[in-house]
Amino acid sequence: MAEFTPANRTLISSATLARPRGKVIYWTVLSVVLVVFTLVFVGPLYWMATSGFKSVHEVLHNPPTLVPKDPHPSNYKTAWTQLKLAKLLWNTFYYAFGALAFQLVFDVAAAYALSKLRPVLGNIVLGGMLATLMIPSAVLIIPQYMTVLDLPLLHVNLINHPWAIWLPTVANGFNIFLLKRFFDSIPNDLMAAAAIDGAGPMRTLLSIVLPMSRPILGVVSIFAVVNVWKDFLWPMLVEPDPSKQPINIGINSLSQGVPQNVLIAALAISALPTLLIFLLFQRNIMSGLTAGSLKG
Amino acid sequence: MAATTVPDKTTRRHAGRAAGPRTQGGRGGLSRKVSQNLQAYGFLIGAILCFGFFSWYPMVREFIMSFQQTRRGVTSWVGFKNIKTVYHDPYFWTAWKNTGMFTLYALLIGFVVPFFVAILLNELRHARAYLRILVYLPVMLPPVAGALLFKYFYNPEYGLFNRILKIFHLPTSQWLDSSHTALISVVIAATWMSMGSATLIYLAALQNIPGELYEAADLDGAGLWSKIWHVTVPQTRLVLSLMLLLQIVATMQEFTNVFLMAGGNGPENSTMTVVYMVYQYGYRYNNFGGAAALGLFLLLVLAGFSGLYARLNRNSD
Numbered sequence: 119m120a121e122f123t124p125a126n127r128t129l130i131s132s133a134t135l136a137r138p139r140g141k142v143i144y145w146t147v148l149s150v151v152l153v154v155f156t157l158v159f160v161g162p163l164y165w166m167a168t169s170g171f172k173s174v175h176e177v178l179h180n181p182p183t184l185v186p187k188d189p190h191p192s193n194y195k196t197a198w199t200q201l202k203l204a205k206l207l208w209n210t211f212y213y214a215f216g217a218l219a220f221q222l223v224f225d226v227a228a229a230y231a232l233s234k235l236r237p238v239l240g241n242i243v244l245g246g247m248l249a250t251l252m253i254p255s256a257v258l259i260i261p262q263y264m265t266v267l268d269l270p271l272l273h274v275n276l277i278n279h280p281w282a283i284w285l286p287t288v289a290n291g292f293n294i295f296l297l298k299r300f301f302d303s304i305p306n307d308l309m310a311a312a313a314i315d316g317a318g319p320m321r322t323l324l325s326i327v328l329p330m331s332r333p334i335l336g337v338v339s340i341f342a343v344v345n346v347w348k349d350f351l352w353p354m355l356v357e358p359d360p361s362k363q364p365i366n367i368g369i370n371s372l373s374q375g376v377p378q379n380v381l382i383a384a385l386a387i388s389a390l391p392t393l394l395i396f397l398l399f400q401r402n403i404m405s406g407l408t409a410g411s412l413k414g
Numbered sequence: 415m416a417a418t419t420v421p422d423k424t425t426r427r428h429a430g431r432a433a434g435p436r437t438q439g440g441r442g443g444l445s446r447k448v449s450q451n452l453q454a455y456g457f458l459i460g461a462i463l464c465f466g467f468f469s470w471y472p473m474v475r476e477f478i479m480s481f482q483q484t485r486r487g488v489t490s491w492v493g494f495k496n497i498k499t500v501y502h503d504p505y506f507w508t509a510w511k512n513t514g515m516f517t518l519y520a521l522l523i524g525f526v527v528p529f530f531v532a533i534l535l536n537e538l539r540h541a542r543a544y545l546r547i548l549v550y551l552p553v554m555l556p557p558v559a560g561a562l563l564f565k566y567f568y569n570p571e572y573g574l575f576n577r578i579l580k581i582f583h584l585p586t587s588q589w590l591d592s593s594h595t596a597l598i599s600v601v602i603a604a605t606w607m608s609m610g611s612a613t614l615i616y617l618a619a620l621q622n623i624p625g626e627l628y629e630a631a632d633l634d635g636a637g638l639w640s641k642i643w644h645v646t647v648p649q650t651r652l653v654l655s656l657m658l659l660l661q662i663v664a665t666m667q668e669f670t671n672v673f674l675m676a677g678g679n680g681p682e683n684s685t686m687t688v689v690y691m692v693y694q695y696g697y698r699y700n701n702f703g704g705a706a707a708l709g710l711f712l713l714l715v716l717a718g719f720s721g722l723y724a725r726l727n728r729n730s731d
Contacts, residue, residue: 130638131629159552160551162564162567166563178571178572180572181577225461228462231458246465247465250470250473253713254663254716255667256692257476257713261473263696285464286468288460350669396550
C-alpha cells in the first residue's frame with residue numbers, strides 16, 4: 119500500500135484521520151462502503167448465479183428467495199445444450215481474437231509506416247484515418263451494412279462471414295492514433311542504427327519497435343477483444359445465421375423461447391469467460407484501460 | 415526500457431562510418447525514394463483498404479443514400495424526399511425527445527455518480543484494489559447478461575427491485591412496463607453496467623492532483639465541500655469535460671440497452687431512441703434511404719460534440 123505523505127495526500131489529511139473522531143468516521147464510512155459496494159456490484163451477480171439453480175416455479179415466485187430452496191444444477195446443462203452456448207461462445211471468441219489479429223497486423227504496420235517510414239502523402243492518409251473518429255459509429259451502420267452486402271469493386275457479399283466483423287474493426291482511428299503516438303516516442307536514432315546494421319523496415323519493426331511497444335500493444339489488444347465481445351448491433355445485422363452468431367445476439371434471439379430459470383443460467387454462463395479473464399488479468403486490464411482512454 | 419540504451423551506443427559507433435554512403439543523394443536517390451515509398455505503402459495497404467471499404471466509402475455513401483431510394487432493385491435520386499419523410503414521421507420528435515432525455519438522465523446519474531464514487535474511493539486507505547475490482551466487474555459482463563438480468567430484476571410481479579422497495583415500505587414501480595419509468599430504468603441499468611470505466615478514469619485523474627493544493631486549502635480553513643469545489647473539480651476539469659463529451663456522444667447513440675431491455679421502442683414508444691428509429695427504418699420498413707437520412711440528422715447533432723472532444727483532446731497533450 120502506498121504511503122500517504124503531504125505530496126500525495128488527498129482531500130482528507132492523514133492527521134485528521136489519526137484523531138479519535140476521524141478514526142471513528144473513517145472506519146464507519148469504510149464499512150458502509152464495503153457493504154454497499156459489495157451488495158450493489160456483486161449482489162446482482164450472486165442473484166444471477168443462484169437464480170440459475172432455481173426451479174421454474176421458484177424463479178417466478180414472489181417474494182424472490184435469497185437461496186435456492188431446491189437447487190436444480192440441471193438448468194445449467196439445459197441452458198448449455200438448448201441455447202447451444204458452446205457454439206455461441208466459440209463464435210464470440212473466434213470473432214474477438216480474429217479481430218485482434220487483424221488489428222495488430224494492419225494497424226501496427228500502418229502506424230509504423232506513418233510514424234517512421236513517413237511516405238509521400240502520409241499525413242493525408244493519417245488525417246483521413248483520424249477524421250473517422252469524428253463520425254459517430256451509429257451513423258455509419260447503414261452504409262457500412264450496404265457495403266458489406268456488396269463490397270464495391272470486388273462484388274462479394276460478406277454477410278454471415280467472419281470477415282464482416284474482422285475487417286471493419288481494422289478501420290479504427292483510435293488504434294492508429296494510440297500506436298502512432300507511441301511509435302513517435304521511439305527515438306529515430308534507433309531506427310537509423312538498425313538501418314545501418316542492414317535491417318530493413320520489416321526487421322526493424324519486428325526486432326526493435328515491437329519489443330519496445332508492449333504496453334501500447336496490450337492496451338490496443340484489450341480494446342480490440344472487449345469491443346468485439348460487447349458489440350451488439352453490428353454483429354446482429356451482419357451475422358443473421360443463428361449458427362454464426364456471437365453470444366450477445368444468440369442468447370437474446372433465443373431468450374423468448376426458454377424458461378426464465380434456464381435463460382438466467384445461460385446468462386451466468388455467458389458472463390463467466392470475461393469475468394474470469396478480468397479477475398486473472400485485472401491489474402493489466404484496469405491500468406491499460408485508464409491509460410488508453412485518459413490519453414485518448 | 416533497458417533495450418533503448420544498448421542500441422544507442424551502437425548508433426554512435428557506426429554513425430561516422432555510415433554517414434558517407436547514406437547522404438550521397440543524387441541520381442540513385444530518386445529510385446531509392448520510390449522504393450522506400452512503395453515499401454511504406456506496402457505496410458499501409460491493409461489499413462488503407464479497410465478504412466477505404468468500411469469507413470471512407472460508407473461516409474460518402476451515407477450522404478448519397480440519403481438522397482436516393484431503391485425500389486425493386488432500381489435506385490433513383492429522390493432529392494430531399496427521404497429527409498422530408500423522416501422529418502414528418504410522427505415519431506421523429508418522440509425519438510429525439512427520448513434520446514435527449516436518455517442523455518440527460520445518463521449525465522445526471524452516470525456522470526455525477528462515478529465522480530463522487532471516485533472521490534470516495536480515493537479517500538479510503540484500505541481495500542482499494544478490492545473496491546476497484548468491484549466497480550469494474552459489471553463492465554466486463556457481455557451486454558446481454560447485464561441487460562436481461564436487470565430486465566428480470568425489474569419485473570413488477572416477481573422482480574427483486576420491487577421486493578426491496580416493499581421491504582423498506584417504499585412505493586413499488588412498474589419499471590420497464592410503464593411509459594413513465596421505462597427510460598430511466600434503462601438508464602439505471604446502463605449506468606450500473608458502464609460506470610466502472612468512468613470511475614477508474616476519474617480515480618487516475620484524482621491521483622495526479624498535487625497534495626500541496628489540499629494542504630494549502632486546509633491552511634486556509636477550507637471545509638470538505640469547498641476543497642472538492644475549489645481544488646478537486648478545477649484540477650480534474652479537463653478529464654471531466656472530455657468524459658462529459660464522450661458520454662454525450664455515446665449515450666446519444668444508445669441502441670443496445672433499449673433494444674435488449676425494452677424491446678426497442680418500449681411502452682408507448684417511451685424508449686424509442688434515434689438510433690433505434692434508424693434501425694427500424696432500415697430493417698423493419700426496408701427503407702434504407704430514410705434510415706440514411708435520419709443518420710444525417712444524428713451526424714449533424716453529434717458532429718458538434720465530437721469536434722469539441724477532438725479539440726479538447728488535442729489541448730490535453
